[in-house]
Amino acid sequence: MKYNLVLLIGMVFFLNTVNAQDENKKPIRLAVVGMSHGHIPFILKRPNKRDFNLVGFYETNDSLIFKLSEQFNLNSKLIYKDLEKMLDEVKPEAVVAFGSVYDHLMAVEACAPRGIHVMVEKPLAVNMEHAKKMALLAKKHNIHLLTDYETSWYPSLAKSFSLVLEENFVGQLKRVIINTGHKGPKEIGCDKYFLEWLTDPKLNGGGAIVDFGCYGANIVTALTKGEKPISVSAVTRQLKPKVYPNVDDDATIVISYPSFQCVIQASWNWTFSRKDIEIYGKEGYIKLDKNQITTRKSENQSEETKSIKEINVDNYTDPFTYFGDVINKNIKMEPFSLYSIDNNIRVVEILDLARKSAQEGKAIPFK
Incomplete structure (x- = not known):
């Protein structure tokens, strides 16, 4: 006692x-x-x-x-x-x-x-x-x-990374499809201060290809732990030239890897705002958006969908908390993780090659 x-x-x-x-x-x-x-x-x-x-x-x-x-x-x-x-x-x-x-x-x-x-x-x-x-x-x-990136906060993305990288849920990657964008920055009500540089090719680097193409490049780089692509190809369009005369408003980027492809569909012309991802492997697939995750392991199994509230995963839902913990050494950024410098240099490299591909009309080898 x-x-x-x-x-x-x-x-x-x-x-x-x-x-x-x-x-x-x-x-x-x-x-x-x-x-x-x-x-x-x-x-x-x-x-x-x-x-x-x-x-x-x-x-x-x-x-x-x-x-x-x-x-x-x-x-x-x-x-x-x-x-x-x-x-x-x-x-x-x-x-x-x-x-x-x-x-x-x-x-x-x-x-x-x-x-x-x-x-x-x-x-x-x-x-x-x-x-x-x-x-x-x-x-x-x-x-x-x-x-x-907003997607870095998603518990659904953190869970998907855990399934792919730690549990080998899908097996060898075969295809990753990342759809990002909305109706357009003007259409959704972005103010003039934001639009002034967002639609300027010098100040933003491009239109939808940069604004939303970067999400896909960031996610696939983290998903592969920095695996180098073989090539990058892209097609851009100006579907609304009167609204966005100086930049593209629609882009499709294909990043080729040794064993799979990543397709990024980045657009200011979607019917509704979206940030959703499909990860296909040899043994299963994962589909996710901000609010839920859907998985299927084999041909004999049906899909299983869980809402965000059902996802049990340790994840930062506030980027500033993450920033603070990095500064205070409470957490160490892993190489090629979502916020990291090496990941995001790779993102810019992919976007540079995507713009070049769109201009030249051919796939550009990744050096």
Whole structure:
């Protein structure tokens, strides 16, 4: 009895100590670089989880600053039009980039020498020239450089990866089909600040081929743990030239691997918004979207569908929590995993080859 009492007191003391350490742990000082991305509410509306403190914002567009300040009640003293001044005065430990894809390089060039970790919205860069510079800066200054995709948060995707990579559910991969997109950025109501660069071939790197093609390249690279493709081919269309005169609005990318193909159908012309994936192997298949996963193991079995609530998987459903845990060394990014630099350099390389293929009308070998 006496031993049990001592053990109980010891446990209470331990738990109180752990809780006190958690409470005393300082939140990461986080700044926002660029505010024109339509995903900016992800961070501005995020509930306070005590893991980050928003300490500064960089944006040069006055009307956008006014709009977001009114909408999210931002402190005007924290908003800067000079990036380097903002970084030097508020001294963030980490930055999230919500500007154009072209500006991702600028963010890393400013942050890396200051030892500031960076997470950008997908994709990593507009081309391989930018991607290589960013990777070299991240390595030289020993910072984390992550790329965030909405699909990386999906428990259904995490479960599918577990089935394929850990349980060998489908056997040898035979075909992966990834469908991503929506009716079009104008059609779904993206504001003028977002559209200004999203439909600019320089600032975004392309239209639907980049905006939604990057999801498929990211997922298949993680699914294969970085296996090198043989070739990349692509066909792009301008189905709505009056709406999107400067970029493609529909793209089909085929990535050929030694034993299978990945088909990415990226479009601003879908009937409805979609992000769904089909993974076919020699022994079974998996179909998934954000809300459910469907599996079939053999020809003699029927399909089994589970809703998101039925999926039992350990997965980050908040990219900022993941970012924080990487910075705090609570988790280590695996090579070619979804957020990782090596995966996302491969994504940019695939997109570069896809654009070249669409221009030249032939498959481009993967070097």
